[in-house]
Amino acid sequence: xxxxxxxxxxxxxxxxxxxxPYRQSERAHVYKRVADxxxxxxxxxxxxxxMEELDxxxxxxxxxxxxxxxxxxxRNADPALVQKKxxxxxxxxxxxxxxxxxxxIIEDAVRGTVSWDAEATxxxxxxxxxxxxxxxxxxxxxDDAMMxxxxxxxxEEHLTNTVRQCLILDALGAPRPRYAHCSLILGEDKQKxxxxxxxxxxxxxxxxxxxxxxxxxxxxxxxxxxxxDNEIFTREELIEAFDVNRVVKSPSIFDMAxxxxxxxxxxxxxxxxxxxxxxxxxLNYLNMFNENxxxxxxxxxxxxxxxxxxxMMETTRDAATNAQKVLGFALPTFFEELTSIEAKDxxxxxxxxxxSQRIIxxxxxxxxxxxxxxxxxxxxxxxxxxxxxxxxxxKYPDEYKAYMKQLAKDFNLKGKQLFHPVRLALxxxxxxxxxxxxxxxxxxxSQENGLVNTQTTQVVxxxxxxxxxxxxxxxxxxxxxxxxxxxxxxxxxxxxxxxxMTTQTDTKVESKAGGSSTDDSKMDPRDAYKGxxxxxxxxxxxxxxxxxxxxxxxxxxxxxxxxGESQPRMIASGLRPYMKMEDMxxxxxxxxxxxxxxxxxxxxxxGMVLCASNKDHTEVKFVSPPVDAKVGERVxxxxxxxxxxxxxxxxxxxxxKKKIFDELAPHLVTNKYGVPEFLGRxxxxxxxxxxxxxxxxxxx
Numbered sequence: 001x002x003x004x005x006x007x008x009x010x011x012x013x014x015x016x017x018x019x020x021p022y023r024q025s026e027r028a029h030v031y032k033r034v035a036d037x038x039x040x041x042x043x044x045x046x047x048x049x050x051m052e053e054l055d056x057x058x059x060x061x062x063x064x065x066x067x068x069x070x071x072x073x074x075r076n077a078d079p080a081l082v083q084k085k086x087x088x089x090x091x092x093x094x095x096x097x098x099x100x101x102x103x104x105i106i107e108d109a110v111r112g113t114v115s116w117d118a119e120a121t122x123x124x125x126x127x128x129x130x131x132x133x134x135x136x137x138x139x140x141x142x143d144d145a146m147m148x149x150x151x152x153x154x155x156e157e158h159l160t161n162t163v164r165q166c167l168i169l170d171a172l173g174a175p176r177p178r179y180a181h182c183s184l185i186l187g188e189d190k191q192k193x194x195x196x197x198x199x200x201x202x203x204x205x206x207x208x209x210x211x212x213x214x215x216x217x218x219x220x221x222x223x224x225x226x227x228x229d230n231e232i233f234t235r236e237e238l239i240e241a242f243d244v245n246r247v248v249k250s251p252s253i254f255d256m257a258x259x260x261x262x263x264x265x266x267x268x269x270x271x272x273x274x275x276x277x278x279x280x281x282x283l284n285y286l287n288m289f290n291e292n293x294x295x296x297x298x299x300x301x302x303x304x305x306x307x308x309x310x311x312m313m314e315t316t317r318d319a320a321t322n323a324q325k326v327l328g329f330a331l332p333t334f335f336e337e338l339t340s341i342e343a344k345d346x347x348x349x350x351x352x353x354x355x356s357q358r359i360i361x362x363x364x365x366x367x368x369x370x371x372x373x374x375x376x377x378x379x380x381x382x383x384x385x386x387x388x389x390x391x392x393x394x395k396y397p398d399e400y401k402a403y404m405k406q407l408a409k410d411f412n413l414k415g416k417q418l419f420h421p422v423r424l425a426l427x428x429x430x431x432x433x434x435x436x437x438x439x440x441x442x443x444x445x446s447q448e449n450g451l452v453n454t455q456t457t458q459v460v461x462x463x464x465x466x467x468x469x470x471x472x473x474x475x476x477x478x479x480x481x482x483x484x485x486x487x488x489x490x491x492x493x494x495x496x497x498x499x500x501m502t503t504q505t506d507t508k509v510e511s512k513a514g515g516s517s518t519d520d521s522k523m524d525p526r527d528a529y530k531g532x533x534x535x536x537x538x539x540x541x542x543x544x545x546x547x548x549x550x551x552x553x554x555x556x557x558x559x560x561x562x563x564g565e566s567q568p569r570m571i572a573s574g575l576r577p578y579m580k581m582e583d584m585x586x587x588x589x590x591x592x593x594x595x596x597x598x599x600x601x602x603x604x605x606x607g608m609v610l611c612a613s614n615k616d617h618t619e620v621k622f623v624s625p626p627v628d629a630k631v632g633e634r635v636x637x638x639x640x641x642x643x644x645x646x647x648x649x650x651x652x653x654x655x656x657k658k659k660i661f662d663e664l665a666p667h668l669v670t671n672k673y674g675v676p677e678f679l680g681r682x683x684x685x686x687x688x689x690x691x692x693x694x695x696x697x698x699x700x
Contacts, residue, residue, distance in 0.1 A: 001202070003202055003203070003206050003212055004202060004212045004215060004216060005212050005213075005216070005235070006216070010022075019146065019147040019148070024134075024139050024143075027139070027142075027143075028132070028133075028134070030142065030146070031127075031128065031134040031138060031139060031142055032128070032132065032134075034142050034172070035094050035127050035128050035134075035138070038094075038096070038127070038168075038171060038172075039094065041171070042097065043096065043097055043171040044094050044095060044096050044097055044127055044171075045074060045075060045077070045082075045094070045095060045097055045124075046074065046082055046085075046086065046092040046093070046094055046095075047070075047073070047074040047092055047093050047094070047095045047124075047126075048074060048082075048085050048090050048091070048092045049070075049073055049074065049093075053073075054070075057070070057071055057073075067121075069122060069123030070095065070123035070124050070125070071123065072123065072124055074095075075095075075097060075124060091130040092130060093126045093127075093128060093129055093130050094126070094127045094128040095124040095125060095126055095127065096124055096125050096126075096127050096138075096164070096167060096168065096171070097124055098118055098119055098122065098123070098124055098125075098167065099119075099167075100119060101119055102118040102119050102167065103115065103116065103117055103118060103119075104116045104118050104162070104163045104166045104167065106162060106166065106176070106179055107178075108159075108179050108180060108181055109153075109178060109179065109180035109244045109245060109247070110180045110181055110182055110183075110244075110247050110248075110249060111156075111159070111181055111249060114159065114162075116163040118163055118167060121163075122163065122164070125137070125164055127168075136161075137161050137164040137165050137168070138168060140161070140165055141164075141165040141166075141168035141169050141172075142168070142172075144165070144169065144174070144177055145169055145172050145174035149177045150177055150178065151177055151178045151179075151180070151244075152177045152178070152179050152180070153180040153182065153244065154180075154181060154182070155181065155182060155183075155184060156181045156182060156183050156184060157184070158181060159181045162179060162181075180244050180247065182223055182247055183223055183248070183249055183250060183251040183252065184251050185222055185223075185251065185252050185253075185254050186251050186252065186253050186254065187253070187254060188253060188254070188255065188256075190253070193254055202215075207285055207317075208315060208317055209263075209278070209282055209315030209316035209317030209318065209320075210259070210263050210315055210316075211263055211266050211267065211278070211316075213234065213235055213266055214259075214262050214263040214265075214266040214267075215259075215263075216235060216238065217231075217232065217233050217238065217262055217266065218258070218259045218262045218263075220233070220238050220242065221262075222252035222254065223247050223248050223250075223251075223252045224242070224246055224247050224248070225246065226241040226242075226243075226246065227246065229599045231262065231599075231604075232262065232265045232266070260314040260315060261314070261604065263314055263315055264313070264314045264315075267310075267313065267314075267316070272303070272306055272307060272310060275306050275310065275316065275319075276299070276302050276303050276306050277302075278316040279302050279305055279306045279309075279316050279319040279320060280298065280299065280302040281316070282316050282317045282319065282320040283298075283301070283302055283305065283320045283323070285317075285320070286317075286320050286321075286324070286456060286457075287453055287455075287456045288320065288323070288324070288452055288453055288456055288457050289301075289451065289452065289453055290450045290451060290452065290453050291453075292450065293450060293451045293452075297444070297451050298451070300376050300377065300444065301323075301441070301444050301445075301451060301452075303377060303380070304376070304377060304380060304437070304440065304441050304444065305319045305320065305322070305323040305441065306319050307377075307380040307437070308322065308323070308326070308380075308433055308434075308437050308438070308441060309322045309323075309433075311566075312433075312565065312566030312567065313566075314567065322433075323441060323457075324457050324458075326427070326432075326433070326438045326441055326442065327441070327442060327445060327452065327457060327458065327459045327460070328428070328458045328459070328460055329427070329428040329460035329464070329465050329468065330427075330428035330429055331424065331425075331428035331465075331468060331469065331472055332472065333468055333471050333472060334471070334472065334475045335347070335472060335475040335476045335477070336475065340430065342430055343424060343430055346416075346420050346421065346424070346430070347421075347424075347476060347480050348480050349417065349480075349483065350480055350481060350482045350483040351411070351413060351417050351418070351421050351483045352421035352424065352425065352476075352480075353473055353476050353480060353481040353482075354411060354481070354482070354483055355407065355411065355413075355418070355421045355422055355425065356421070356425045356469055356472075356473050357473065358407065358410075358411075359422070359425055359426070359466075359469070360466055360469060360470055360473075362403075363462075363466050364466075368403070369396065369399035369400045369402075369403050370396075370439065370443065370462065371396050371436075371439055371440040371443040372395065372396055373443060375395070375396070376440065376443065376444055377440075378395060378396045378397065378440070379396055379397050379434070379436040379437045379439070379440035380437060380440070381397070396436065396440065397436050400435070400436045404418070404419075404422070407422070411483070413483075415686055416630055416633070416686050417483075422435070423435055425469055426438075426439065426465070427439075428465075431564065431632065439462065442459075442461070442462060443462070445459050445461075446461050446462070524679075524680075525679040525680050526639065526679045526680075529667070529679055531663045531664060531667070532650075532660050532663055532664060533640065534637050534640055534664065534678045534679075535640055535641070535642055535646070535647045535648070535649065536649060536650040536654075536655065536660050536664070537592060537594065537649060537650075537655075537660070537661065537664065538592065538593045538594035538634065538649035538650075539590050539591065539592055539593070539610065539634065539635040539683070540563045540564060540590070540591050540593050540632055540633065540634055540635065541563075541564075541588060541589075541590065541591075541625045541629045541630060541631055541632065541633050541635065541685055542561040542562060542563040542564075542569070542588070542589050542590070542591040542609075542631060542632075543561065543562045543586065543587070543588055543589070543631050544559055544560070544561050544584050544585055544586060544587050544589060545560045545561065545562055545568055545585070546559070546560040546585065547559050547560075547581040547584045547585055548581070549576065549581070550572060550600075550601060550603060552601050552602060553572075553600070553601040554576065555574045555576050555577055556572050556573065556574055556576060556600060556601065556603070557572070557573055557574075557575050557576050557579075557581065557584070558570065558571075558572050558603055559571045559572070559573060559584070559609070561589070561591055561607070561609070562631050562632075563591050563593055563607070563631070563632055564630075564631050564632015564633070565632070569591065569593070569606050569607050570603070570604060570605065570606060571591070571605050571606060571607045571608065571609060572600040572601075572603045572605040573605075573608070573609050573611075575609075575611070575620065578619070578620040578621075579620075587622060587624070588624060588625045588626075588627065588629060588631070589609050589610070589622050589623070589624065589625070590609070590610040590622075590623045590624075590625060590635055590676075590683065590690060591607050591608070591609055591610070592607055592608040592609075592610060592661070593607050593649075594649050594650060594651065594652050594655050595607055595608055595652060595655060595656070595661070596652040596653065596655070596656045597652075609622070610622075610623040610676075610699055610700070611623060611692075611699070611700065612670045612674070612676060612692035612693075612694035612697045612698070612699050613694060613697050613698055613700070614694055614696075614697050615696075615697070615698075619694060620694075621692050621693045621694050622692065623676045623683065623690055623691075623692050623699060624690060624691055624692060625685045625687070625690050626685060626687035626688040626689070626690070626691075627687075628687035628688075629685040629686065629687040629688075630685075630686060630687075633685055633686055635683050635684065635685055635690065636683075636684050636685075637678050637681045637682070637683060637684065638681050638682065638684060639681050640681075664678070665698075665699075665700055667679055668698065668699035668700065669696075669697065669698055669699060670692050670694050670695060670696065670697045670698075670699060671695070671696070672695050672696055673691075673695065674691055674692045674693055674694055674695045674697075675689055675690070675691055675692075676690050676691075676692055676699050
C-alpha cells in the first residue's frame with residue numbers, strides 16, 4: 001500500500017489514533033463486552049447444542065428437503081436452565097436472535113436495491129464461538145459501529161454477509177454504512193483471479209517494473225470509467241473524476257497486456273531522469289552489477305540502458321532485460337547452427353561475408369570506430385533526453401556514420417544490403433536498436449572495474465564477437481561469399497520502367513472548332529498537385545500475427561501486426577464483411593503507422609491497414625507488398641525524397657489535426673493493373689512494387 005502511495009488516515013501504526021486498537025486479535029474484550037450487552041437486551045442468547053446435535057439437526061432438515069439452519073433449540077430456553085448449564089461449565093456459543101418477521105433492505109451503490117427475508121433465509125447465527133473467539137460478521141459490525149464507518153466498498157462475495165451485519169448494527173442502535181459491492185475481477189479465462197494468473201501481490205508488480213501511478217490508473221478502470229474514452233489518468237485526475245455511482249455491475253477482466261500498455265503511457269510522460277532510478281532498481285533486482293562495481297559506473301550504465309529502451313519498454317524491467325540481451329551475442333559459431341531463415345537468406349546474397357571480412361580486418365588494424373570510454377554516453381547524445389549537444393559528445397556516432405558511408409561507397413551498397421549484414425555481424429541480430437548505442441553499452445562492461453556480474457548476465461565483448469564472427473565466416477558456403485548485385489539492378493529496372501510508363505504520357509486534345517487533334521506538352525500529375533507531401537505518411541510493411549473478432553462490433557476485426565517495432569501494433573479494421581480471419585494471418589500488408597491511437601468501440605487501435613476497394617466499395621482487398629519485402633521497412637514513392645529531414649513522416653498529432661491523410665486520400669488509387677499509386681507513381685519497397693487485385697480503385 002505504501003508503494004502504491006495509498007496511505008491510511010489512521011491505523012495501528014499511529015499510537016494517537018482515536019479508535020484503536022485496530023487489530024481484531026487485540027479487541028477480544030470489546031467483542032465480549034458487546035455480546036454480553038446484546039444478551040442483556042434480549043438480542044442474543046447462549047446455545048449449548050453440541051456438534052453432534054447440530055449435525056443431526058442438519059441431516060434431518062436435508063432429508064426433509066429443508067434448507068439447513070439452526071432451529072432455535074435454545075432461543076427461548078428457561079433462564080434458570082441456562083444459568084445451571086453455565087454453572088456446570090458446559091460449553092456454549094452465543095447466537096444472535098433474529099427478530100420475528102425481520103426484513104433487511106439496503107440501497108447498494110453498485111447493485112441498487114437489495115433485500116432479504118432474514119427470518120426465512122437464515123437461522124439464529126453465532127456471534128461468539130464456544131472458545132470465545134468472535135466470528136467475522138460480528139467483528140465487522142461492531143468495528144463499523146464503534147469506529148464510525150460511513151461507507152463500505154468491497155467485493156460482491158460479501159453481499160450475503162451484509163444481512164447479518166445489518167441485523168447486528170440495528171440491534172446496537174448504530175447507523176448502517178453505505179454499501180457498494182463491486183463485481184469480482186476475473187482472469188483472461190473468465191475464472192476468478194488467482195495465483196495461477198500471475199502476480200498476486202503489489203510487491204510482485206513492483207519487482208516486475210510497473211509504476212505505482214499506472215497500477216492505480218489501471219485498477220481504477222476495472223469496473224469504472226468517467227463517462228469518456230479517456231483511459232490515462234494521473235492520481236489527481238482520478239481523485240477528481242471518481243464517483244462510486246459509475247462503478248458497473250459486470251465483472252472485469254484483468255488484462256496483463258492492457259496493464260502494460262497503461263504502464264507504458266505513464267512511462268512515456270516521464271523524463272529519462274525520472275526513469276533512470278527505477279531502471280537502476282531493476283538492474284539490481286536482476287543482480288546485474290558486480291558488488292564491487294563503483295556507483296558512478298552503475299549510474300552511467302543505468303542511464304544508457306534507460307535511453308536505449310525508453311521508446312519500446314512497457315515496464316522498467318524491460319530496460320534491464322533488454323540490456324542483458326544487448327550484452328549477449330546471438331550469432332552462432334558455425335553457419336550450420338544458424339536457425340533464422342531470414343538471416344540465412346540475407347547471407348546467401350553474399351554481402352554479409354564480404355562486409356564481415358572488412359569489419360574484422362579494420363578491427364584488427366585499429367580502424368573500426370569504437371565508443372570512447374572517457375565519454376561513455378556520447379552515443380546517446382542524440383536522444384531527446386540528453387542535455388549534451390557539443391561536438392565532442394557526438395564524436396563516436398559521427399565516426400561510425402562516416403565508417404558506414406565509406407563501406408557503402410567501397411562496396412557500392414545501400415539500404416538493407418548494407419545495414420542488415422553489418423548489424424548481424426556486430427550485434428548477432430537482424431533487427432534491433434541503434435547499433436552505436438548497443439556497442440556503447442557493451443563498451444561500458446569492458447572496463448577493468450568489472451561492472452557486470454557475469455554469473456547473471458552473459459557478456460560477449462567486442463573482441464570475442466570478432467573472434468566468433470571470424471569462425472562463423474570460415475564456415476559460410478563458398479557460393480555465399482560473393483555479393484549478387486543483380487537483385488538491386490532488377491529493382492531499379494522495375495522503378496525505371498514504371499516511371500517511363502507513368503510520366504511520359506502523350507495527350508491528344510481535339511479541337512472544338514475543326515475536330516482536328518494537336519499534341520499537347522507532356523504533363524506530370526505532380527505539376528498540378530498542391531496538397532501535402534506523400535512523405536508525410538509513415539507507411540510500413542507489416543505482417544499480421546493474430547486476428548480475432550471484436551466482441552462488440554460485428555464489422556470489426558482486431559489485428560496484432562508486426563511493423564518492425566519492439567512490440568506488435570494493435571489495430572482494428574472494418575474487414576469482417578470482406579475477409580476471413582484464416583486468410584489474413586501471416587499476410588504482408590501496408591500499414592499507415594503515424595495515426596494517433598484511438599478507441600474503436602473500446603479497442604485501442606494504433607494505425608490503419610491500407611486496402612484497395614472498387615468504386616461502390618463492395619470489394620475490398622489488401623494492398624500487398626512483395627513477398628520479399630522486409631517487415632518494418634518504409635514504403636516509398638519514386639520521385640519523392642524520403643531521405644533526410646524533409647522526407648521524415650509527420651507526427652501523429654500533425655496527421656490528425658491537419659487532416660493530412662484526408663487531403664492525400666483522393667490521390668491514392670490503383671491503376672488498371674492494380675498497382676497502388678500516388679500521382680501516377682507506384683508504392684515501392686526494397687523488393688519491388690506493391691500490388692492489389694483491385695484495378696482502377698481507391699486506396700484507404
